[in-house]
Amino acid sequence: MSYLIMTAGPTPVAENVRLKRSEISKNPRFDTSFIEDYKSVTSKISHYLNTKNATHILCGEGILGLEAACASLVEPGDRCLVITNGIFGDDFADFIKLYDGEVVVFDADRLNGIDVNKLEDFLNIDHDFKVATLVHCDTPSGVLNPVEDICSLLKKYSILTIVDSVSAFPGIKVDVSNIDILLGGSQKCYCAETGLTIVTVSDEAWKVMESRKTFIKSYYANLLKFKDYNFPYSMPVNDIASFKVAVDNIGDINAFWERHKQVAHLCRSKVLEMGLSLHLQSGFSDTVTVFNIPKGFDEAGVINEMIDKYNIIISGSFAYLKNKVLRIGHMGESAKEEYITKTINSLNEIFNK
Numbered sequence: 562m563s564y565l566i567m568t569a570g571p572t573p574v575a576e577n578v579r580l581k582r583s584e585i586s587k588n589p590r591f592d593t594s595f596i597e598d599y600k601s602v603t604s605k606i607s608h609y610l611n612t613k614n615a616t617h618i619l620c621g622e623g624i625l626g627l628e629a630a631c632a633s634l635v636e637p638g639d640r641c642l643v644i645t646n647g648i649f650g651d652d653f654a655d656f657i658k659l660y661d662g663e664v665v666v667f668d669a670d671r672l673n674g675i676d677v678n679k680l681e682d683f684l685n686i687d688h689d690f691k692v693a694t695l696v697h698c699d700t701p702s703g704v705l706n707p708v709e710d711i712c713s714l715l716k717k718y719s720i721l722t723i724v725d726s727v728s729a730f731p732g733i734k735v736d737v738s739n740i741d742i743l744l745g746g747s748q749k750c751y752c753a754e755t756g757l758t759i760v761t762v763s764d765e766a767w768k769v770m771e772s773r774k775t776f777i778k779s780y781y782a783n784l785l786k787f788k789d790y791n792f793p794y795s796m797p798v799n800d801i802a803s804f805k806v807a808v809d810n811i812g813d814i815n816a817f818w819e820r821h822k823q824v825a826h827l828c829r830s831k832v833l834e835m836g837l838s839l840h841l842q843s844g845f846s847d848t849v850t851v852f853n854i855p856k857g858f859d860e861a862g863v864i865n866e867m868i869d870k871y872n873i874i875i876s877g878s879f880a881y882l883k884n885k886v887l888r889i890g891h892m893g894e895s896a897k898e899e900y901i902t903k904t905i906n907s908l909n910e911i912f913n914k
């Protein structure tokens with residue numbers, strides 16, 4: 562049985578990606594293709610970001626990248642600003658505390674993208690921070706934040722910026738000129754299997770890591786280990802080879818971004834046409850549409866009926882949004898007009914019974 566996967570991740574993995582992953586594994590000691598694939602895919606991602614900043618891939622899912630960024634930049638006592646309007650945004654505070662940083666939270670309205678003017682007022686009063694964290698698309702609510710504007714503001718105060726773009730890039734264009742560490746995950750818009758995290762690091766961030774007064778208190782989550790080696794440990798040969806195929810599948814990146822924009826617009830207008838209400842007031846992401854569950858229905862009931870009757874998988878949400886909203890992912894392979902139409906038509910049948 563195959564399903565139409567319209568979740569907010571993991572996303573559908575194309576056949577050529579799956580087949581590549583199942584090839585007989587070469588031994589990287591005798592075969593240089595791993596290093597070639599690794600260099601090719603990481604430089605392609607930096608190219609999509611239009612940056613000279615180096616991209617590296619760690620073997621572990623998105624969360625590992627978030628932790629590695631905090632572990633590598635935060636030293637005991639460092640003041641860090643956690644800019645948040647969502648669940649992933651909040652969670653950065655835990656990573657910073659884990660590495661003994663001092664957390665200050667800028668808690669923003671959860672139904673709209675972060676208001677840069679309000680953040681500016683806040684920073685006018687207090688801007689003594691080494692690092693700031695924020696999330697590009699906070700997936701459980703789908704809220705999209707203006708990360709470029711926020712990071713250029715933070716840079717005026719020389720604050721290092723960590724941006725979780727796991728559920729946005731490469732589906733949404735991002736300019737990393739003011740972003741010190743940009744984080745991605747293989748199972749979202751890249752449409753590869755879960756298990757790789759992608760980090761793009763600025764020269765300034767490397768310098769800060771290299772001039773730390775204290776050791777990085779993690780072995781695997783130490784980004785410096787990845788700086789000079791292409792991959793410092795046993796090489797995930799097939800994961801990288803298949804990830805490269807997934808990144809090649811993106812094709813023309815401008816067309817890819819445009820497709821995400823159009824599909825997201827289509828999805829939101831169809832949700833409204835059904836008479837449902839969108840969860841957010843503004844700050845809609847091109848990668849996920851989040852709508853309120855109408856009266857008389859519940860999360861599990863709708864999700865199960867979508868699977869059982871229509872073979873379509875959509876997402877619920879979690880924490881304070883559990884049983885409040887449903888989410889349709891349109892990321893990479895699933896960001897196609899025909900899939901949106903099919904998903905919406907099926908939901909329409911369920912809600913109009």
Ligand SMILES: *Cc1c(COP(=O)(O)O)cnc(C)c1O
Pocket residue numbers: 570622623624625649696698699700725726727728746749
């Ligand atoms: C999926 C996701 C992550 C990574 O979570 P994993 O479970 O480790 O893949 C991080 N941040 C956001 C915003 C995400 O959507």
